Amino acid sequence: MVGARDEALDQRLSDELDAFNLAAMGTAREELSVRVEHRSYLVAGVSGWTWGRAAGISMTWVREDQRGTGVGAAAIAAFEDEARRRGADHCFVTSFTFQAPAFYKRLGYVEIFRWDGVPTTDQDDVHMRKTL
Numbered sequence: 001m002v003g004a005r006d007e008a009l010d011q012r013l014s015d016e017l018d019a020f021n022l023a024a025m026g027t028a029r030e031e032l033s034v035r036v037e038h039r040s041y042l043v044a045g046v047s048g049w050t051w052g053r054a055a056g057i058s059m060t061w062v063r064e065d066q067r068g069t070g071v072g073a074a075a076i077a078a079f080e081d082e083a084r085r086r087g088a089d090h091c092f093v094t095s096f097t098f099q100a101p102a103f104y105k106r107l108g109y110v111e112i113f114r115w116d117g118v119p120t121t122d123q124d125d126v127h128m129r130k131t132l
Contacts, residue, residue: 021051025051025052027051027052028051029049029050029051030049030050030051030086031047031048031049032047032048032049032050032055032079032082032083032086033045033046033047033048034046034047034075034076034078034079034082036071036074036075041063042063043062043063043066043071044060044061044062044063044066044071044072044075045059045060045061045075046059046060046075046076046078046079047059048079050082050083050086050087050088052087052088053087053088053089053090054088054090054091054092055079055080055083055086055088055090055091055092055132056091056092056093057076057079057091057092057093060072060075060076060093060100062075072103073103073106073107076104076107077107079091080130080132083132084132088132089131089132090129090130090131090132091109091129091130091132092127092128092129093109093127093128093129093130094125094126094127094128095126095128096118096119096123096124096125096126097123097124097126098123101126101128104128104130105128107130108130109128109129109130110128110129110130111126111127111128112127112128112129113126113127114126114127115127
């Protein structure tokens with residue numbers, strides 16, 4: 001079947017790949033998230049993973065009225081601190097040019113690869129890395 005998102009399939013694939021990776025590497029990927037709330041409202045969040053020496057940021061979001069206040073940088077710093085505590089010594093993130101590559105650059109991330117013309121001909125997919 002081909003169709004829209006299949007949450008059960010996503011979970012099964014994740015479980016199967018996690019089991020395969022654990023058998024191959026002897027260590028499993030661990031989810032990592034940072035939630036920033038103010039008066040029970042979500043202000044920002046970061047989600048990703050750690051696996052051995054590596055950490056990866058999958059998603060970062062900051063509420064529009066909080067952008068530029070430092071809350072995003074603080075959330076990334078908390079993510080990196082926990083990744084270090086878990087043994088990671090570098091972190092990866094991907095950001096499209098219309099999103100936040102300049103934000104990550106200000107936080108010490110360095111571009112390691114750019115896929116020109118993705119997702120559209122006038123945008124790029126920027127891959128970045130930071131040594132923790």
